[in-house]
Amino acid sequence: MIELAIINRSNNALPAYQTEYSAGVDLRAFVPERMTLKPFERKLIGTGLYMAIPQGYEAQIRPRSGLALKYGITVINTPGTIDADYRGEIKIALINFSQEDFHIENGDRIAQLILNKYEQVRFKLTDTLDETERGAGGYGHTGI
Numbered sequence: 211m212i213e214l215a216i217i218n219r220s221n222n223a224l225p226a227y228q229t230e231y232s233a234g235v236d237l238r239a240f241v242p243e244r245m246t247l248k249p250f251e252r253k254l255i256g257t258g259l260y261m262a263i264p265q266g267y268e269a270q271i272r273p274r275s276g277l278a279l280k281y282g283i284t285v286i287n288t289p290g291t292i293d294a295d296y297r298g299e300i301k302i303a304l305i306n307f308s309q310e311d312f313h314i315e316n317g318d319r320i321a322q323l324i325l326n327k328y329e330q331v332r333f334k335l336t337d338t339l340d341e342t343e344r345g346a347g348g349y350g351h352t353g354i
Contacts, residue, residue, distance in 0.1 A: 212264065212325065219299075220258025222317050234272060234322035237302060245314040247306040252286055255302045255320055263294040263325070270324045271302060277320070282308030285321055 218224055225235035239245075240258035247253055263269050271290035277283040286305040302321045306312045314320065 212267070214264075214325070215262040217260040218258060219260070220256075220316075222258065225259070225323060234324040236274065236319040237271070237300065237321045237323055239302075239314050239316060239318045239320045241314060241316050243316075247283065247304060247312045247314065249306055249309050249311070252303060252305045255304055255314065257300045257302065259300045260297060261292070261300065262297065263292060265294050266327060266329075267294055268292060268326050268328055269300075270326055271300075272322050272324060274319060274322055281310075281312050282306060283312055283320075289324075 216224065220238070220240035222238040222240060225237055227235055237257050237259070240256045245253065245255070261269065269292040271285055271288070271292065273284040273288055283304055283306055286303045290303065292300065300323075304314075304320060
């Protein structure tokens with residue numbers, strides 16, 4: 211398990227796993243008063259959290275499936291990436307894809323965060339690529 215340095219300037223609990231095998235932790239809205247997301251409106255919602263993500267890792271911000279299915283609320287740039295050198299407040303870019311207003315209260319769970327290990331690549335310019343069975347087939351080439 212990785213230890214992650216975190217500053218919590220909100221009055222909400224630290225992110226936590228909701229079940230034993232959860233991949234992500236829920237992030238809570240840190241808002242001074244009730245906010246409304248109107249249909250098809252986008253807003254950046256603060257969490258009051260600041261993290262020191264270790265080098266070689268990224269934090270991904272993803273929608274909460276229940277909010278997406280029941281209310282049409284999702285993270286507009288999903289998955290959003292937080293780089294290891296970012297030290298600002300974690301904010302969530304939400305959009306309301308429903309026909310109804312959606313209200314956000316302080317402490318509401320609005321997104322989830324997953325920590326992922328990654329490797330950087332070095333690009334090597336070439337004139338050819340190795341052949342594969344699939345080749346250049348894409349966008350539905352194998353059927354439904």
